[in-house]
Amino acid sequence: EAGVAQSPRYKIIEKRQSVAFWCNPISGHATLYWYQQILGQGPKLLIQFQNNGVVDDSQLPKDRFSAERLKGVDSTLKIQPAKLEDSAVYLCASSVSSGRYEQYFGPGTRLTVT
Amino acid sequence: DQQVKQNSPSLSVQEGRISILNCDYTNSMFDYFLWYKKYPAEGPTFLISISSIKDKNEDGRFTVFLNKSAKHLSLHIVPSQPGDSAVYFCAASGGSQGNLIFGKGTKLSVKP
Numbered sequence: 490e491a492g493v494a495q496s497p498r499y500k501i502i503e504k505r506q507s508v509a510f511w512c513n514p515i516s517g518h519a520t521l522y523w524y525q526q527i528l529g530q531g532p533k534l535l536i537q538f539q540n541n542g543v544v545d546d547s548q549l550p551k552d553r554f555s556a557e558r559l560k561g562v563d564s565t566l567k568i569q570p571a572k573l574e575d576s577a578v579y580l581c582a583s584s585v586s587s588g589r590y591e592q593y594f595g596p597g598t599r600l601t602v603t
Numbered sequence: 604d605q606q607v608k609q610n611s612p613s614l615s616v617q618e619g620r621i622s623i624l625n626c627d628y629t630n631s632m633f634d635y636f637l638w639y640k641k642y643p644a645e646g647p648t649f650l651i652s653i654s655s656i657k658d659k660n661e662d663g664r665f666t667v668f669l670n671k672s673a674k675h676l677s678l679h680i681v682p683s684q685p686g687d688s689a690v691y692f693c694a695a696s697g698g699s700q701g702n703l704i705f706g707k708g709t710k711l712s713v714k715p
Contacts, residue, residue, distance in 0.1 A: 520701070529707065530707055532703075532705050533705070584701065588699055588701045589652075589654075589701060592701075595646050596644065596646050597645075
Protein backbone atom coordinates (compact mmCIF):
# COMPACT_ATOMS: atom_id res chain seq x y z
CA GLU A 490 0.00 0.00 0.00
CA ALA A 491 1.42 3.37 -1.02
CA GLY A 492 1.88 5.88 1.77
CA VAL A 493 1.06 9.57 1.92
CA ALA A 494 2.94 11.44 -0.79
CA GLN A 495 4.06 15.06 -0.50
CA SER A 496 5.91 17.41 -2.79
CA PRO A 497 8.17 19.22 -2.92
CA ARG A 498 10.37 17.82 -0.15
CA TYR A 499 12.28 21.07 0.27
CA LYS A 500 11.53 24.66 -0.66
CA ILE A 501 13.44 27.89 -0.10
CA ILE A 502 11.70 31.20 -0.79
CA GLU A 503 12.11 34.84 0.14
CA LYS A 504 9.67 36.55 2.46
CA ARG A 505 6.58 37.96 0.75
CA GLN A 506 6.76 35.30 -1.96
CA SER A 507 4.10 32.63 -2.33
CA VAL A 508 4.48 28.86 -2.12
CA ALA A 509 2.26 25.80 -2.53
CA PHE A 510 2.54 22.30 -1.17
CA TRP A 511 0.84 19.20 -2.54
CA CYS A 512 -0.39 16.09 -0.76
CA ASN A 513 -1.76 12.81 -2.05
CA PRO A 514 -3.28 10.76 0.80
CA ILE A 515 -3.55 7.01 1.06
CA SER A 516 -6.18 5.70 -1.31
CA GLY A 517 -9.60 5.49 0.29
CA HIS A 518 -8.76 7.72 3.24
CA ALA A 519 -11.57 10.19 3.80
CA THR A 520 -9.81 12.46 6.26
CA LEU A 521 -6.82 14.62 5.43
CA TYR A 522 -4.81 16.80 7.80
CA TRP A 523 -2.21 19.52 7.34
CA TYR A 524 0.19 20.11 10.23
CA GLN A 525 2.91 22.70 10.78
CA GLN A 526 5.97 21.59 12.73
CA ILE A 527 8.33 24.35 13.78
CA LEU A 528 11.83 23.28 14.83
CA GLY A 529 11.81 21.97 18.39
CA GLN A 530 8.02 21.77 18.56
CA GLY A 531 5.46 19.07 17.99
CA PRO A 532 3.19 19.12 14.93
CA LYS A 533 0.35 21.64 15.14
CA LEU A 534 -2.87 21.04 13.22
CA LEU A 535 -3.62 23.70 10.62
CA ILE A 536 -6.64 22.25 8.87
CA GLN A 537 -8.63 19.03 8.71
CA PHE A 538 -10.74 17.87 5.75
CA GLN A 539 -13.39 15.18 5.72
CA ASN A 540 -13.73 14.26 2.04
CA ASN A 541 -13.74 17.69 0.40
CA GLY A 542 -15.27 19.60 3.31
CA VAL A 543 -13.40 21.48 6.04
CA VAL A 544 -13.92 20.03 9.53
CA ASP A 545 -11.54 22.26 11.48
CA ASP A 546 -9.47 25.23 10.35
CA SER A 547 -9.44 27.11 13.64
CA GLN A 548 -5.64 27.33 13.74
CA LEU A 549 -5.11 28.21 10.09
CA PRO A 550 -3.85 31.83 9.65
CA LYS A 551 -6.46 32.61 7.04
CA ASP A 552 -5.01 35.98 6.09
CA ARG A 553 -2.09 34.20 4.41
CA PHE A 554 -2.75 30.46 4.40
CA SER A 555 -5.31 28.66 2.26
CA ALA A 556 -5.99 25.01 1.57
CA GLU A 557 -8.27 23.03 -0.66
CA ARG A 558 -9.10 19.42 -1.30
CA LEU A 559 -10.83 19.21 -4.61
CA LYS A 560 -12.72 15.98 -5.35
CA GLY A 561 -11.91 14.74 -1.86
CA VAL A 562 -8.52 13.27 -2.80
CA ASP A 563 -5.41 15.42 -3.33
CA SER A 564 -4.90 18.60 -1.37
CA THR A 565 -2.84 21.76 -1.72
CA LEU A 566 -1.75 24.16 1.00
CA LYS A 567 -0.73 27.66 -0.05
CA ILE A 568 1.03 30.47 1.76
CA GLN A 569 0.80 33.96 0.31
CA PRO A 570 2.70 36.06 1.26
CA ALA A 571 5.21 34.08 3.30
CA LYS A 572 6.78 35.40 6.48
CA LEU A 573 10.03 34.40 8.18
CA GLU A 574 8.08 32.65 10.96
CA ASP A 575 6.48 30.32 8.41
CA SER A 576 9.77 28.42 8.19
CA ALA A 577 8.80 24.93 9.30
CA VAL A 578 8.09 21.40 8.12
CA TYR A 579 4.59 21.04 6.69
CA LEU A 580 3.21 17.56 7.26
CA CYS A 581 0.25 16.00 5.56
CA ALA A 582 -1.55 13.06 7.17
CA SER A 583 -4.55 10.96 6.29
CA SER A 584 -6.82 8.53 8.09
CA VAL A 585 -9.70 6.26 7.17
CA SER A 586 -12.11 8.69 8.78
CA SER A 587 -12.35 11.27 11.54
CA GLY A 588 -12.18 10.07 15.11
CA ARG A 589 -9.98 7.45 16.70
CA TYR A 590 -8.28 6.23 13.57
CA GLU A 591 -4.57 6.04 13.08
CA GLN A 592 -3.17 9.00 11.19
CA TYR A 593 -0.57 8.17 8.58
CA PHE A 594 1.93 10.93 7.92
CA GLY A 595 3.81 11.85 4.78
CA PRO A 596 7.52 12.77 4.84
CA GLY A 597 6.78 16.49 4.99
CA THR A 598 7.94 19.58 3.10
CA ARG A 599 10.68 21.59 4.72
CA LEU A 600 10.09 25.29 4.01
CA THR A 601 12.76 27.90 4.60
CA VAL A 602 11.76 31.55 4.29
CA THR A 603 14.70 33.96 3.98
CA ASP B 604 -0.53 27.26 26.81
CA GLN B 605 0.80 23.76 26.30
CA GLN B 606 -1.86 21.14 26.85
CA VAL B 607 0.53 18.23 26.27
CA LYS B 608 3.96 18.45 27.87
CA GLN B 609 7.05 16.35 27.40
CA ASN B 610 9.47 17.86 29.86
CA SER B 611 12.53 15.83 28.89
CA PRO B 612 13.95 16.99 25.55
CA SER B 613 16.32 14.04 25.45
CA LEU B 614 17.02 10.65 26.99
CA SER B 615 20.02 8.37 26.65
CA VAL B 616 19.77 4.66 27.46
CA GLN B 617 22.05 1.66 27.13
CA GLU B 618 21.01 -1.08 24.73
CA GLY B 619 19.03 -3.80 26.48
CA ARG B 620 17.87 -1.54 29.29
CA ILE B 621 14.45 0.03 29.77
CA SER B 622 13.56 3.38 28.23
CA ILE B 623 10.85 5.40 29.97
CA LEU B 624 9.42 8.43 28.22
CA ASN B 625 7.02 10.66 30.11
CA CYS B 626 4.15 12.91 29.12
CA ASP B 627 1.81 15.15 31.11
CA TYR B 628 -1.44 16.75 29.99
CA THR B 629 -3.65 19.46 31.40
CA ASN B 630 -6.97 19.07 29.59
CA SER B 631 -9.40 16.76 31.42
CA MET B 632 -11.38 16.34 28.20
CA PHE B 633 -8.61 14.29 26.58
CA ASP B 634 -9.71 10.66 26.40
CA TYR B 635 -7.38 9.10 23.87
CA PHE B 636 -3.61 9.17 23.89
CA LEU B 637 -1.03 8.12 21.34
CA TRP B 638 2.71 7.84 20.91
CA TYR B 639 4.37 8.55 17.58
CA LYS B 640 7.96 7.88 16.61
CA LYS B 641 9.87 10.06 14.17
CA TYR B 642 13.13 9.46 12.34
CA PRO B 643 14.98 12.37 10.69
CA ALA B 644 13.55 13.46 7.33
CA GLU B 645 10.52 11.20 7.76
CA GLY B 646 7.00 11.81 8.96
CA PRO B 647 5.87 10.55 12.40
CA THR B 648 4.73 6.93 12.53
CA PHE B 649 2.13 5.61 14.93
CA LEU B 650 3.50 3.45 17.72
CA ILE B 651 0.86 2.71 20.33
CA SER B 652 -2.29 4.21 21.80
CA ILE B 653 -4.43 4.01 24.91
CA SER B 654 -8.00 4.95 25.70
CA SER B 655 -8.86 6.67 28.96
CA ILE B 656 -10.90 3.65 30.05
CA LYS B 657 -7.68 1.67 30.34
CA ASP B 658 -4.56 2.19 32.42
CA LYS B 659 -2.20 0.02 30.40
CA ASN B 660 -1.74 -1.12 26.83
CA GLU B 661 0.99 -3.42 25.62
CA ASP B 662 2.35 -4.17 22.16
CA GLY B 663 5.49 -6.25 22.04
CA ARG B 664 8.36 -4.29 23.56
CA PHE B 665 6.20 -1.18 23.98
CA THR B 666 3.86 -0.50 26.91
CA VAL B 667 1.95 2.68 27.60
CA PHE B 668 0.69 3.45 31.10
CA LEU B 669 -2.00 6.02 31.85
CA ASN B 670 -2.57 7.65 35.25
CA LYS B 671 -5.70 9.74 34.82
CA SER B 672 -5.68 11.21 38.31
CA ALA B 673 -2.17 12.55 37.76
CA LYS B 674 -2.86 13.39 34.10
CA HIS B 675 0.30 11.51 33.23
CA LEU B 676 1.25 8.84 30.76
CA SER B 677 4.47 7.03 30.07
CA LEU B 678 5.91 4.85 27.34
CA HIS B 679 8.13 1.95 28.36
CA ILE B 680 10.41 0.27 25.84
CA VAL B 681 11.91 -3.02 27.00
CA PRO B 682 14.49 -4.01 25.95
CA SER B 683 15.73 -0.88 24.19
CA GLN B 684 17.47 -1.35 20.84
CA PRO B 685 19.69 1.04 18.83
CA GLY B 686 16.98 1.15 16.15
CA ASP B 687 14.66 2.74 18.71
CA SER B 688 16.76 5.91 18.57
CA ALA B 689 14.33 8.55 17.35
CA VAL B 690 12.16 11.43 18.53
CA TYR B 691 9.04 10.28 20.37
CA PHE B 692 5.93 12.45 20.41
CA CYS B 693 3.09 12.10 22.85
CA ALA B 694 -0.31 13.17 21.47
CA ALA B 695 -3.78 13.52 22.95
CA SER B 696 -7.28 13.74 21.57
CA GLY B 697 -10.56 14.70 23.16
CA GLY B 698 -12.98 15.36 20.38
CA SER B 699 -15.01 13.23 18.02
CA GLN B 700 -13.05 14.60 15.06
CA GLY B 701 -9.81 13.00 16.13
CA ASN B 702 -7.77 16.19 16.29
CA LEU B 703 -4.41 15.51 17.91
CA ILE B 704 -2.51 17.81 20.25
CA PHE B 705 1.18 16.96 20.25
CA GLY B 706 3.92 17.47 22.82
CA LYS B 707 7.32 18.84 21.84
CA GLY B 708 8.92 15.42 21.69
CA THR B 709 11.70 13.55 23.46
CA LYS B 710 14.81 12.48 21.58
CA LEU B 711 15.77 8.96 22.60
CA SER B 712 19.32 7.71 22.01
CA VAL B 713 19.99 4.03 22.59
CA LYS B 714 23.69 3.34 22.83
CA PRO B 715 25.12 -0.06 21.84
